Amino acid sequence: MLGQLLYALVTVVLGVGGCLGYFYVSNLLLDRIFPASASNDAAAVRNLKIQSSVRPWLFLGPALILLTVYLIYPVFQTIWLSFHDKAGTSFVGGANYAWAMNDAQFRQSIFNNFLWLLVVPAACTFFGLIIAVLTDRIWWGPLAKSLIFLPLAISFVGASVIWKFVYDYRGEGQEQIGILNAVVEYFGGSPQVWISTPFWNNFFLMVILIWIQTGFATVILGAALRGVPEDTLEAATIDGAGPFKIFWRIMVPQIMSTIIVVWTTITVLVLKVFDIVLTMTNGQWDTQVLANLMYSWMFTGGGDFGRGAAIAIVIMLAVMPIMIWNIRQASAEQKGGH
C-alpha cells in the first residue's frame, strides 16, 4: 500500500511538473533567445516584437495540439471509419448505416434515446423550476437546495448502485429490502421486478438521471428567477394577476433563455448517457441506448469499428443543431462587445 502511494505521488508530481515545466522553460527560452534588454535599443525593440508574435503560440500551442488530437482529428477519422469495415481497412460505402437501419437493437436504441430526450430534460426543468420557486420562499431553502443539488456530485455508477438498491426485488412473501417494493407492499400491492420489465424499466433508469440533474436545473433557474426585476412582479400584482398567472405569464417568459440553456445542456448529456444503462442493465430488457450500443460494438466480438463509428456519427448528428446554435450565440456575443 505504501509503495503504491509513493508511486502515485511520484507520478502525480511528474505529470503536473512536466506541464508546468513546459510553460516555464519555453517562455524562459524565448526571453533568453530574444532578450528585451538587449544592449542597443533597436535590437531590444525588434526582440520584443518577435517575443510578442511568438508568445501567443507558446500559450495556445498545447491547447491547440490537444484539441486537435483528441477532438478535431477524431471527428473526421470517425466519419471516415463509419464508411469502412470492422477493421477500418476497406471501403464499404453506406453499409454500416444500412445495417444500423435494419438492426433491431439499433432501432430499439433510437426509440429509447428518443424517450429519454422527451422525458429527462422536461422533467429536470419542470422539477427544477418548481423546487427553485418553492425553496426560495422558506428559511431553510438553501439547505433544501443543497440536498437536492447533492446527487450532482455522485458518479453515475455510484448513483446506479444507490438506485439498484432502491429497486431491489425479493419474491412475494419475503421481506423486501428495496424501499420501492417495500412501499408497494405496504400499500397492498405486489412487488415488481422494476428494472427488467420492458418499456417501463426505461423510466426507472431515467429517474436516476432526473434525480442527478434536477439540482443543476434548480440552481441555474433559481439564479435566473432571482434576476427577474421585482417591479415587474409588483406591476403584475397591481394589475390584478394571481400567483399562478404571475409565475407563468411574468416570470417564466423572462427566464426563457435560461430555460432553453438548461434544456439543451441536459439534452446533450442525455444523448451521451452511457454509465447508467451499462451498470443497471447493460442494455438488456429493451433498455439499450446509442452510447452503450456503440461501446458494445467497439469491444464485443473483437470489435467492429465501422459500426461503432456509424453509431457515434448518429449521436453527433443529433447534437449538431445545438452545436450550431451555440456557435451562433457565441459569435453574436463576441461582436456585441469584448
Next chain:
Amino acid sequence: MLDRIRLEPSRFVLHLAVFIIVALWTLPTAGLLVSSLRDKDQIAVSGWWTALSTSEQRSQARTKGKADQVETDGKFVIAGNFFEGAGGHTSLSAWGTIVNKPDANAPGATVEIGEGQTLTVNADGSYVWTNANAFEDDRGRRIFYVSSVPPRFTTENYENVLFSQGIGRAFVNSLTVTIPATIIPILIAAFAAYALAWMKIPGRGFIIAVIVGLLVVPLQMSLIPLLKIYNASGFLSKTYLGIWLAHTGFGLPFAIYLLRSYIAGLPKDLIESAQVDGANDFKIFRRIILPLSFPALASFAIFQFLWVWNDLLVAMVFLGSESDKVVLTFQLNSLLGSRGGNWEILTASAFITIIVPLLVFFSLQRYFVRGLLAGSVKGG
C-alpha cells in the same frame, strides 16, 4: 423575493411540500449510507429503514440429542442454549414446536408435548427438555422460535471492501488519475484562455468558434480513433499519461470557454497598466491574471475533479481492466457484476466512491455554483 406571491394554502403546506421533495431526493443516498454500516446478515433480511429498531426474526433450532441426556430425580433431562456462541445480543420472544406456529408459547413457559415430555424455552435461548423415559433420538427436536435481533452497526463492511475487494487500491488509483487530470487542463486552458482573451492572434475569432463547437461534441466521436492511436503508440496505451491527456483533451473546450469569458472580463486597464509597467505577457499572466482568476480556476477545478473522479467510460476505454490501474468507478462496476447480491459490499464500496466528491462538493459549493452559472447563464 418570491414572498410577494402568496399562494393561498398556508405556509405549512409549502414547508411540507419542500420537505417531501427533499426526503425523496435524499432517501436513496441515506439508504446507501445506513446500509453500508449495518451488519451484513441484517442487510439481507430487513429494510435499511428498520435499522434502528430491533428486528423480529423467525428461525428454527434443534436441541441436542440423546447423547447429552442426564438423569436426575428419575427424569431424563436435555438442557442447552440455542444462542450459544451468538454473542448474547439476541433474545427470544416466542416459540413453538410446529413450523406454522413459532409464536405459540411465551418464553419461560413449560409445555407438555406428549409422551410425558415437557419443554421449557427461556428468553435467553436456554431450554430444558424433560422426559419420564430415556431419550432415544440421536438428533434432537426441532424448535421454531421468534427472536428479536437488536440493531448492530459496524465498520466491518468498509474494512472488507477497502482491503479485500480492491477498493482501497482503486481509491489511490483514482487519486493518481484525478489530480493531474485536474491540474494539467487548468494550466493549459488558462494560458490558452489568456491568449484568446488578450493577445493579438490571427484567426482568434475562428479559434473561439471552434472551441464553442467542440463543447458539445460527444466523447463517443473520439473513442475509436483515439483507441487506434493509443494502441499504435505504445507509451499512451493503458498508462496514466494516456488517461491524463485524454481527460485534458476532453475537458479543454469547457475549461477554455469558462476561463476565457472570465479573463476577458477582467479590467482592460489592469493589463495595459502592467504592459506600461514593462511586464511581458508571461509575467502578466503569472502576476496579474492567475491571482485574479482564482474564482474561475476554482470553479473549473471542481468541475473537472468531479468529472474525472466520476468518469467510467474514459477509464474503461483508455485505462482498461489491468488491476493495478483500475479506478474506483471501474471497480465498483465490476463488483456490481460479480457481487450483485452482496449489498454490504456494494453499499460500502459505493459510499467510498462518492465520499470524496461529496466532501469537495460541500466544502466548495460556492465556487461550484458560480462556475455552473458562468458556464450556462452567460449571454442568455
Next chain:
Amino acid sequence: MADIKLTNLNKAYGAVHILKDVNLDITSGEFIVFVGPSGCGKSTLLRTICGLENITSGVLEIDNAVVNDVPPSKRGIAMVFQSYALYPHMSVYENIGFALENQGLPRAEIRQKVEKVADMLQLTPYLTRLPKALSGGQRQRVAIGRAIVRGAKVFLFDEPLSNLDAALRVQTRMEIAKLKRGMPNTTMIYVTHDQVEAMTLADRIVVLQAGRVEQVGTPMELYESPANTFVAGFIGSPKMNLITGAPAAAHKAHTLGVRPEHFEVSKTAGAISGTVEYTEVLGSDSFLYVTTPHGLITVREEGRTGFVPGDAIHMSPVAQMTHRFGEDGKRLP
C-alpha cells in the same frame, strides 16, 4: 528632455477613422491638455502616444527617435489610468514597485525608491494595504506614485479625476498642478472632457473634434481668439453665442460670436432685441435666456438682474469683444 512630435498621425479601426492627420509639437516640460467632446479621439490619441494602440500611418517621435513600433515600456512614459488600474491583489508597496521589479532592479533599490515616493505622496502609512482599503484620493495618489517611481520623462493622464466626487476633484486638481511645478522637466499630457480642468492645468490646450485637431494654444489664446466656431462654442461657460443673420452681417461676418458676459443690456434700445424667456440668479451673476429673431441668446450680468421673464430686452455686443467667423466656420481676421 522629452520632446514629442506627431506628424500626420492617423488611426483607423477598419473603416472607422478615429484620428485624422494629427500634427502636434510638444516641448519638453510642457503640460498639455487634450479636450473635446466624448468620442472625439482624445483618449485614442493618448493611447497611441502611450503605445497601447498601433499607429495606422504617420510618425510619432519622442526625443527625436521614431517610436511607432516601440512597446509602451520602452518609451520612457508612465500612464495614470482613468480607473487607476491598481492591481487589486497587490499591496500599495507592490503596486508602486511592480514596474521596478520588471526592470530587474535589486530589492534594496526598489525599497528605497518606493519609500521615497510614498513619503512624497504621504502614502507611507498605507504601504502594506490593499487598494480596496484605500479612499478614492489615496488610490489616485498610488496611481500617480506608480508613474513617479519609474522616473518617466512623460506622464500621461487619462481623465484621472472623473472617478472622484466634486470636492475631492478640486483638491486633487490642485495637487496635480503642484506635482507639475515640482517636476518642471517632465512632460505631462492630460486628457479630459472638463474645460475647467483644461483651463486651470494646461500650458497649452489641444482641442479635438471628430479625430481632428481644431486648435492648439494657451488657455487664454483659446478663450480670446478661438480659431473656429467649434472651439468658440467649446471653450467658456456658458457657451459663446453664435449669431447668424442680420447682426452678423452688420459686422461683415457669416457668424458673429459674442460671449454672454460681453453684452451691454438695456431696457430701451440695442443692436439686438428680444424677450427674456427665463432667468437664473446665482448670486455672483445672473443668466438671462433671451428669445430673439436670431435664436436663443444667453446673457450674463454681474450680481442681480433687473429683468424678469417676459420683459423686453435690448442687447449690444461690447466692441472689441466680438468674434467674427466666415461661412466655413473659420475665424475672420
